[in-house]
Amino acid sequence: MRKLISSKENTWCIGCGNFGLFAAVRKAIQALHEAGTPMADIVMSAGIGCHGKIFDYLELCGIYGLHGRALATASGIQLANPKLKVIVFGGDGDSLGEGLEHTLFAAKRNIDLTLILHNNGNYGLTTGQTSPLSTPGFRGPTTPMGNVERPFTPITLMMEAGASFVARSYSAKIEHLSQIILQAIKHPGFSFVEVLQPCVSYNNTYQLYNEHCQIMDAIPQEEEEARKLAKSKEPIYLGIYRQESLPVYHKQIKVGGESLTLDQRKALLRSRS
Ligand code: SF4
Numbered sequence: 001m002r003k004l005i006s007s008k009e010n011t012w013c014i015g016c017g018n019f020g021l022f023a024a025v026r027k028a029i030q031a032l033h034e035a036g037t038p039m040a041d042i043v044m045s046a047g048i049g050c051h052g053k054i055f056d057y058l059e060l061c062g063i064y065g066l067h068g069r070a071l072a073t074a075s076g077i078q079l080a081n082p083k084l085k086v087i088v089f090g091g092d093g094d095s096l097g098e099g100l101e102h103t104l105f106a107a108k109r110n111i112d113l114t115l116i117l118h119n120n121g122n123y124g125l126t127t128g129q130t131s132p133l134s135t136p137g138f139r140g141p142t143t144p145m146g147n148v149e150r151p152f153t154p155i156t157l158m159m160e161a162g163a164s165f166v167a168r169s170y171s172a173k174i175e176h177l178s179q180i181i182l183q184a185i186k187h188p189g190f191s192f193v194e195v196l197q198p199c200v201s202y203n204n205t206y207q208l209y210n211e212h213c214q215i216m217d218a219i220p221q222e223e224e225e226a227r228k229l230a231k232s233k234e235p236i237y238l239g240i241y242r243q244e245s246l247p248v249y250h251k252q253i254k255v256g257g258e259s260l261t262l263d264q265r266k267a268l269l270r271s272r273s
Pocket of ligand 1: 011012013015016017018050120124125198199200201202
């Protein structure tokens with residue numbers, strides 16, 4: 001079994017939720033590989049932040065994105081070679097602050113890739129500033145008197161944007177998280193996984209999540225029910241909120257009325273240059 005760990009020194013804080021997420025991702029990739037997907041067909045992109053260090057630690061091919069631009073980079077990879085399984089790592093600031101427009105449009109287009117959102121509720125890399133997912137009252141260098149904004153609910157935001165697979169898990173529930181990630185990667189279309197990820201240095205939410213997280217028995221049947229469950233704080237529901245078969249973006253892009261293979265597209269581009 002491959003460990004999928006690079007030789008780079010790991011500088012995440014001891015106890016960081018990213019370790020659990022890292023273990024779950026590796027487990028999911030391993031399972032995907034054992035089921036027949038070549039390692040060379042699994043690629044990644046990441047943004048900037050503590051989450052982005054996973055790009056250095058995970059032994060996988062990819063392109064490191066700019067801040068908030070990991071999804072744009074990943075979309076390019078996927079559209080250039082649709083047979084690839086593309087995994088994107090994003091932080092809550094990176095994906096829902098600097099990169100919000102890319103996140104919304106990747107979901108809207110149903111681009112065939114997987115976004116794993118490391119939700120630690122702050123900008124950990126730069127010492128704990130308030131992020132789009134910080135809770136009201138959160139104190140950090142930019143909000144010393146307490147955050148006055150309400151956070152997005154990533155699950156309902158992604159459902160509204162049109163994501164065809166939407167799920168939530170917790171970094172300390174490694175088995176559950178790896179199963180969710182595996183299903184997300186296998187899903188044809190845009191898949192979104194929110195990972196509740198404690199930041200022990202600036203937003204230690206272990207106790208909160210350990211006490212309140214509850215795994216759902218099944219996918220909610222009605223949209224309204226899914227939205228209600230996604231916003232619940234006690235308990236905080238984990239699991240798949242939506243799993244729908246919808247037209248995938250790259251299959252809908254047609255040139256001259258026909259879908260073209262990669263080689264046909266290359267030939268067409270050459271003929272035009
Ligand atoms: Fe993890 Fe927070 Fe440390 Fe970043 S600052 S490595 S998110 S514990």
